[in-house]
């Protein structure tokens with residue numbers, strides 16, 4: 012991954028550019044920008060993309076059938092956490108798509124496929140990392156719950172060196188994903204998870220589930236044990252910690 016890198020100063024969204032170019036570009040092409048004017052977050056939210064951050068998308072063309080994009084999101088979360096841990100911070104993954112340090116969000120992941128395409132040909136993996144940005148610069152609604160690598164490490168990080176490490180980790184995990192059992196990725200994911208063992212409230216388009224997060228399935232779904240001892244499998248949703 013990252014043998015081809017398309018670098019921009021300012022774009023609307025690297026995910027949009029990657030989507031437009033996907034058919035023409037080789038697998039692993041990276042689209043990266045210094046800032047995004049219309050960075051997209053999950054569920055239609057806006058993603059603040061200030062200068063100093065790392066905003067990029069990877070064009071993937073998985074050779075294995077991809078039933079659930081959630082799987083790619085988990086693969087990416089694992090790679091991001093591992094790369095961050097090399098900087099000496101305790102990065103942990105919050106299901107499904109966040110990476111946290113000391114309980115605060117430092118990275119968000121947005122995996123997208125073209126909805127109209129029946130057979131999925133390519134997947135756009137969008138990763139946003141608050142690298143060298145200050146907490147005080149975040150917009151108010153997210154300020155309390157966000158952090159950056161600069162804040163956590165105590166000085167600005169070398170973004171290029173970090174990006175090299177991250178692309179290496181992403182490639183390692185992606186190779187594992189295409190060649191090994193998904194459960195191997197799940198067990199490593201669980202070892203770096205911030206979510207497993209916590210009381211959670213998960214909101215899906217159809218229901219709200221409250222209970223204890225007890226595991227992740229081979230589909231990438233979160234397993235929640237409710238008060239009535241029912242095990243619910245949630246493939247997509249917004250997860251909040253109850254306490």
Ligand code: BTN
Nearest residue numbers: 024026050051052053119137139
């Ligand atoms: C989230 O946590 O809501 C996901 C945020 C994903 C942000 C990244 S930044 C690079 C890529 N381009 C986008 O427009 N979004 C993703």
